[in-house]
Amino acid sequence: MRQRGLHTPSITETRDSTLTAALKPLKRTDVTQLVVDRLRNLLEQGVLKPGSKLPPEAEMSKLLGISRPSLRQAYKALSILGVLRAVPGNGTYISDSTSKILSMPLTFLMLMKRISLDEIFEFRMMLEAGLASLAATRASGSEVRAMTSQIETMTANLDDDKKDEYLVAEYEFHNCIARAAHNSLLLEIISIVGGLLWETRKALVNVVPDRQKDLEEHRAILAAISGRDPEAAADAMRCHLGSALELVKKNPDIQREAF
Template sequence: MSNRNSSHINAAMTPIDRSGITELVVQRIKDLLSRGELKAGSRLPPERELAEMLNISRPSLRTALKALSVMGIIRAKPGAGTYIAESLPEVFTEPMHFMTLINNTSIEELFEARRIIEAGLAELAAERAVEEDLDALNREIEGMRETIDDPENYLKHDVRFHQIMAHAANNKLMSGVMDTIAQLLFHIRRQTISNAKDLEEAIDWHRKIVDAIRKHDTKRAKDMLSSHLRAAQAAWARENRNSHKEEVQQGEPPTFKRRLR
């Protein structure tokens, strides 16, 4: 860390009252981020130095840093130090997961939220995507086609397609929220993605989305993305019903998958 950056951080890291240490350390980190002294991916000062800056014990600092780690705000890299999260999904995922559990959010509600957000991203992508984005989207479609007999890897290409499209929209907040919801749905989709007909249809939807983005047709891009996610939700519902039927036929109580666990 440069002397100049260290001096700025020193100025922000004034000693803090020992009551509510965790909350105050969090506030100091927020202050540094809001002033641009720390950025996504920035390395925090070493533990000893940071504890001295804040005039707190190292055990107290570790407790505060653990809280920040659970929140997804920082990430420890073995042998390299502690860093600010590099992306919004890292920060959003755990709090949003807890929110869905507390609110007893249904998977249908997550699909609905994703559809609303990602349709807007598709519209923005149709306005802002460049040729490199289109090439990357087509590579993922080709990857989906090549792995259609391997659902696990197929799904990885599918997820990357949507991440690339969100990046092309050039709205970090919206793409971060969308990616967080997609991560929450990932393990559910992995359990049910198996029907070859559904996978073929999904590839076709992805081609239509790219075609609309290439033509800068914002309305069609939004409509195609929304229709694709409706079809994905319908496919999930079919597979979910089928799995329940199989469990009943085998004399087992059905596993309810309509709420996040």
């Protein structure tokens, strides 16, 4: 028989108490960065998960030891960056994508010039060559057609007055390859770095001396993937990203323009 007067904590109560214990007051430095760090820690600990709803603003500011205006400022910045999403009348939630949270330290490092663009391109060269190789063995017919569609869009937008359309299609072409590799961890990693490089791509598209050559490099990647040749796909990707890296090295203003 259950004893009267005893209360067994519910799952929700247990989770909330764990979250309350984990949310200690923040030191007063860069509040936005500290809020990001705290959210990342809670995600790593499993206290919060992508898509989790945060405590009410009044409770959150008290738990973190910061003023509500400071918390609102941090929330606003994190919402712009995609880390948080506010649902009118229903509170604030962690982004459904963990890449938004994980990319934050890289964003700040790039802003402080501690990670150079050529270092990131070298990283991409290693990672995306592997993705292209996997896509050559794992891509479905519909995924190859999706890549082909982006190449066709790029082909139709080679003129300078259509470079924005070319850029969007080129970006999506690389996303298609990442998805076609069918490795969720690699996809998450490339999402982190790829998002950081969007502004860089915009800067690069203005200095590409021969967009037709750039297009041919992408066609070579597609040909290797559709031909189910993993080694050729990796080589073609390395060749393409190597060309982009050379452009970055020849145009040092690109990093300043992008960040």
